[in-house]
Amino acid sequence: xxxxxxxxxxxxxxxxxxxxxxVDVRDAWEYDGIGHVPGAVSIPFDSYRDExxxxxxxxxxxxxxADLLSExxxxxxxxxxxxxxxxGVFAARFVLTALEYGHDDVRLLDGDYSAWNQEYETxxxxxxxxxxxxDPDPLAPEESPLVDYDAVEAALERGALFVDTREAHxxxxxxxxxxxxxxxxxxxxxxxxxxxxxxxxxxLLAEYGITPDREIVLYCNTAxxxxxxxxxxxxxxxxxxxxxxxxxxxxxxxxGEVESGEAx
Numbered sequence: 001x002x003x004x005x006x007x008x009x010x011x012x013x014x015x016x017x018x019x020x021x022x023v024d025v026r027d028a029w030e031y032d033g034i035g036h037v038p039g040a041v042s043i044p045f046d047s048y049r050d051e052x053x054x055x056x057x058x059x060x061x062x063x064x065x066a067d068l069l070s071e072x073x074x075x076x077x078x079x080x081x082x083x084x085x086x087x088g089v090f091a092a093r094f095v096l097t098a099l100e101y102g103h104d105d106v107r108l109l110d111g112d113y114s115a116w117n118q119e120y121e122t123x124x125x126x127x128x129x130x131x132x133x134x135d136p137d138p139l140a141p142e143e144s145p146l147v148d149y150d151a152v153e154a155a156l157e158r159g160a161l162f163v164d165t166r167e168a169h170x171x172x173x174x175x176x177x178x179x180x181x182x183x184x185x186x187x188x189x190x191x192x193x194x195x196x197x198x199x200x201x202x203x204l205l206a207e208y209g210i211t212p213d214r215e216i217v218l219y220c221n222t223a224x225x226x227x228x229x230x231x232x233x234x235x236x237x238x239x240x241x242x243x244x245x246x247x248x249x250x251x252x253x254x255x256g257e258v259e260s261g262e263a264x
Contacts, residue, residue, distance in 0.1 A: 001198050004095075004235040006107045008116050011081055015039050021074045023082045025090050026113065035122035037083065037113070041072040041129060045090045048097055049224075057146075057223050057245035062101045062136040069103075073129030076103060076137070083109035083116070087188045092227040096243065100144060102137030108231050115193040145230070145243045149254050152176075152217060152244055156257075160215040160242075163208070165225045174258050176219065176251065181263055182208050184225045187232050198236060205236075212238050219244040219251070 014020050015038065022040040024031050031042040047068055050060040059065075074080065080098060082091040088108050098106040109116065116122070147155070156162070162179040164171050171181040186204060189196050196204070210216060216238065218226040223245050233241050244251075252258065 001195075001235040002237060004107055004231055005110045005195065006081055007110045007194075008119055011037070011109060011116070012120050014079075017079075019077070019079055021072070021078045021080050023072065023074075023080055023091075023094060024113070025082055025084050025094050030085065030113075032124070032126075034113075035117075035124050037116055038121065038123040038125070039127050040083075041074075041127060043068055043072055043094070045084070045093065048094060057247070057250070059097060059100065059245070062138045065097060065101050066134040066136040069098075069134040070132050073132055074134060075132050076135065078105070080106040081109055082106065083112055085113040087185065087193060087228070088112055088231075089184065089225060089228045092231040093224055095231050096227045100139055100146060102139060108235075111192070111194040118193075145241060146245045147217065147242045149246060149250055149256070151242070152219075152251065153256070155215065155217050155242065158215065160217050161209060162217050162219065163210060163226075163229065165218065165220045165229050166248075170221070172260065172262055174248065174252065174260055176248070177257055177259050179219075179259075180208050180210075182210060182229070184220075184228045187229075195232065201232065201236060205233075212236075212240075215240045215242075217242045217244055219247040221248050223247045 022037050023043050024036045024040040025045045028044055048060050049058045082094040084090040092108055095106050095108050162176045164175050164179045164181045165184040187195055187201055218229055220226045230243050
């Protein structure tokens with residue numbers, strides 16, 4: 001895998017590097033009450049997800065996100081490593097958001113807080129940080145992996161592979177035409193809480209037709225679960241992957257064509 005994902009060993013070796021900033025996206029009470037990776041700052045998931053549609057989907061807006069990073073003492077030159085305690089799905093949303101707003105080097109911790117805690121010490125101390133003036137540089141539409149309703153319609157006509165990362169009952173109730181279901185959690189080893197080895201992941205994805213030569217469009221309900229799948233595909237070197245930020249919520253609201261029933 002490329003450096004979109006880093007191991008606990010890598011983080012342990014680099015966490016005191018002044019260029020590395022660690023972001024804990026769990027609820028504040030977890031950060032304070034359970035402990036955290038030493039040196040991590042708290043940026044809870046709800047703080048960078050905005051249901052009012054300030055930007056596309058539930059993105060918070062570039063300036064609001066920049067304010068969060070400024071308060072956390074982060075600059076555009078820093079390497080950010082994000083983690084949660086839910087196999088990385090919430091942290092992956094942070095990674096996607098940071099990439100969309102132009103942060104060049106943001107990575108997902110392979111595993112989560114529990115995976116870190118199996119091997120390394122934790123802390124209850126809140127680090128002292130000096131605020132910065134973070135200047136966001138949002139991706140231009142042609143550079144962004146995020147696609148809208150019209151682009152999804154065009155991708156359907158082209159025969160792109162639509163990947164639905166939701167639960168089976170959700171998929172059977174309503175899905176985009178021709179979509180395949182790939183539960184985002186299938187890439188995680190339940191025992192270690194870490195991602196499965198790269199060769200195993202590639203074999204698993206190929207069973208669903210999710211291969212690097214295909215045009216792939218990811219969706220779920222509100223673009224949280226696909227964040228994890230997007231980061232994993234990015235780490236594996238997949239290049240032609242689009243991220244439907246509006247996901248099924250927007251698609252249905254616009255009367256887009258859907259299918260239902262058991263998958264073949």
